[in-house]
Amino acid sequence: xxxxxxxxxxxxxxxxxxxxxxxxxxxxxxxxxxxxxxxxxxxxxxxxxxxxxxxxxxxxxxxxxxxxxxxxxxxxxxxxxxxxxxxxxxxxxxxxxxxxxxxxxxxxxxxxxxxxxxxxxxxxxxxxxxxxxxxxxxxxxxxxxxxxxxxxxxxxxxxxxxxxxxxxxxxxxxxxxxxxxxxxxxxxxxxxxxxxxxxxxxxxxxxxxxxxxxxxxxxxxxxxxxxxxxxxxxxxxxxxxxxxxxxxxxxxxxxxxxxxxxxxxxxxxxxxxxxxxxxxxxxxxxxxxxxxxxxxxxxxxxx
Numbered sequence: 001x002x003x004x005x006x007x008x009x010x011x012x013x014x015x016x017x018x019x020x021x022x023x024x025x026x027x028x029x030x031x032x033x034x035x036x037x038x039x040x041x042x043x044x045x046x047x048x049x050x051x052x053x054x055x056x057x058x059x060x061x062x063x064x065x066x067x068x069x070x071x072x073x074x075x076x077x078x079x080x081x082x083x084x085x086x087x088x089x090x091x092x093x094x095x096x097x098x099x100x101x102x103x104x105x106x107x108x109x110x111x112x113x114x115x116x117x118x119x120x121x122x123x124x125x126x127x128x129x130x131x132x133x134x135x136x137x138x139x140x141x142x143x144x145x146x147x148x149x150x151x152x153x154x155x156x157x158x159x160x161x162x163x164x165x166x167x168x169x170x171x172x173x174x175x176x177x178x179x180x181x182x183x184x185x186x187x188x189x190x191x192x193x194x195x196x197x198x199x200x201x202x203x204x205x206x207x208x209x210x211x212x213x214x215x216x217x218x219x220x221x222x223x224x225x226x227x228x229x230x231x232x233x234x235x236x237x238x239x240x241x242x243x244x245x246x247x248x249x250x251x252x253x254x255x256x257x258x259x260x261x262x263x264x265x266x267x268x269x270x271x272x273x274x275x276x277x278x279x280x281x282x283x284x285x286x287x288x289x290x291x292x293x294x295x296x297x298x299x300x301x302x303x
Contacts, residue, residue: 003037006059074244075267079276082269093301104289106141107224129163130220151220151234181206186221215253227292240298
């Protein structure tokens with residue numbers, strides 16, 4: 001493919017015409033029709049200013065990219081293809097990859113600052129749990145972050161109670177203890193390091209003891225604390241997860257480890273991210289958060 005064809009493929013995927021691009025660049029309406037590869041090469045850096053996450057190397061390579069062709073098996077994507085897919089998915093859906101990365105940055109900082117979730121201030125804990133949308137402007141963290149990204153849980157009263165209540169000043173009932181066990185389950189995982197099936201099973205049971213299928217609630221904190229390993233299953237992405245992971249049935253808490261975690265660990269892009277050198281600090285963060293960011297690819301955005 002030529003450089004112009006690569007750029008056109010990119011523009012087609014984000015529903016921008018050559019004429020619209022010409023207008024954005026201050027060119028005449030007829031410029032695109034006669035532009036050569038040499039002319040395109042000269043303006044690619046200007047196009048990147050309009051679309052900051054555009055893969056400039058891909059455009060200039062003159063080679064086709066599978067990411068911008070028909071969808072293929074997610075397991076077969078290289079890291080570079082997966083990264084392009086993340087970027088293009090966000091552009092197509094008009095959602096911000098940068099905002100999601102910034103939110104995960106703040107979440108990692110909070111988890112690393114406090115050794116146990118019970119020691120995290122309740123207001124922060126409610127953000128991490130997807131119960132409260134915004135953070136206090138005086139918190140020191142970005143007040144514009146939308147903590148409903150990756151799934152919101154404000155409609156489950158017992159979960160809200162478990163994450164919000166101070167249990168230290170009152171007798172603990174059996175029901176309270178289940179909520180405490182659920183809240184504290186995330187302490188089973190550090191922010192880095194290997195995650196074993198046996199440790200996940202302990203986490204799994206603390207949620208399973210409360211609800212029949214808590215996949216949305218239970219996977220939220222997993223994805224926020226360990227975005228290198230887990231994706232949050234929610235109403236906006238469960239159909240996409242089923243499609244991209246080629247599942248026969250909707251993802252559930254009982255099948256989460258086998259159908260999502262184990263499959264992800266075997267995927268080419270997941271493994272390559274451990275060894276491929278990132279080309280920017282932003283790409284390095286996307287590598288670190290690569291599984292949670294699957295939400296960008298699998299989610300459906302309402303009009």
